[in-house]
Amino acid sequence: MSAEETRNRLLDTALELIWQSNYNSVGVNEICKQAGVTKGGFYHHFESKAHLFCAASEHYWENIKRDLDAVLSPVNSPLEQLENVIGFIFHNKFGSPATCVRGSPFFSAGLQTGCDEPMINDSLQKMSQNCVKYNLALVRSLSAAGYLEGDVDAERVARLLSQYVQGLAGFARVNGCACLETVRKDIGEGFYRLLGLKRQYWFTTRATWQMPAKA
């Protein structure tokens, strides 16, 4: 196993475990065991658990970013972009019902760490701002095409969307897998309402986002 591969396995494993549980209760030992790496290997690649988390976040964001760029590509109409984003958010990489909302690890970690670890907080804040930025692009795209009601403070609406998605992650987790189908439908209506999408465009495109094949 190459050094690069070892590092990536640690990143992926950490994210998966934290996704399924949470930052605090996932220990370094557990990450190592699951990744098939020893503690020496771990601390060879990462200064600390916090450093690993930050690296994993950025690693994960790079993936998300690529997909979002594809979703928001100008080849898609604004309505398709919207539907794809909704589908994308719901997409559940790890198959765990309690974590159906993409980005859940960031959102949960934000509430977990509190004010304890400034390093992680900074990292999460950056992620949060990144999410808002992409939402902003979506809002502007829809607004410019005249799909939205009334005046639109695009920055605010983008923030509202981010806040809503964060809440979804928590809600879905607390309420367990029983609410999965419900939440799936909630996302759509939540987005439509927060955006102020004109009623005639609700549920019109039915695009369903597909995870692009990995390189």
Place this chain on the structure above:
Amino acid sequence: MSAEETRNRLLDTALELIWQSNYNSVGVNEICKQAGVTKGGFYHHFESKAHLFCAASEHYWENIKRDLDAVLSPVNSPLEQLENVIGFIFHNKFGSPATCVRGSPFFSAGLQTGCDEPMINDSLQKMSQNCVKYNLALVRSLSAAGYLEGDVDAERVARLLSQYVQGLAGFARVNGCACLETVRKDIGEGFYRLLGLKRQYWFTTRATWQMPAKA
């Protein structure tokens, strides 16, 4: 100090500390120290840390409940109810900027505990359902009075509001005190949009919720 008082001090202290930080990183020792109670006292009143948290949640909810009942009292018009709820949610009991959203301890704990502690999860799920129930009352009240656009699936909208509030808590915490004023305004617009409140009623009442005097 009476037994009842000791118990209440533990409940209040636990909630405050967890509110400011989070469930995992607040230890029993810290709670005891802050409350001026020894560990013996703690385990005399509570079986475990998890039991304390659940009791504290219920204790806290009883307070919230009283206030919400007042806010949603029929003596207030539906629009006043709405504005009061918005003000109520933002109200910051402990003065910590990162936790301006009332209910934050529940929301954060929900993401913290993951699937580890079923007991806490159950408690949080109940809280979540309670919140939805109160939102439902608000939605119905507004809907019946004709303030909302289009068809209203009241249950869904109530859920959307709960999800949004949960997200706000996380967003505010991650983004720190710098975003406090912004978030304050976001709440209002988020509620208006999720409810589908008719535009002519936006920002009309300007009611500001006041914490009722304690008995």
Place this chain on the structure above:
DNA sequence: GATAATACATACCGGTCGGTATGTTGGTCA
């Protein structure tokens, strides 16, 4: 083929955590 740096592996450490065992005290009631 010698040297050195990389990439781990193993064993271990100090500290903290939730929880417990046991001692003490003040009020209650017979």
Place this chain on the structure above:
DNA sequence: TGACCAACATACCGACCGGTATGTATTATC
């Protein structure tokens, strides 16, 4: 007034956690 019990206080435990010290293969460099 003495038995009794709730309501604590103190001391302590084993488990676990993040992190480190040190040893050992493997690979690159000259």
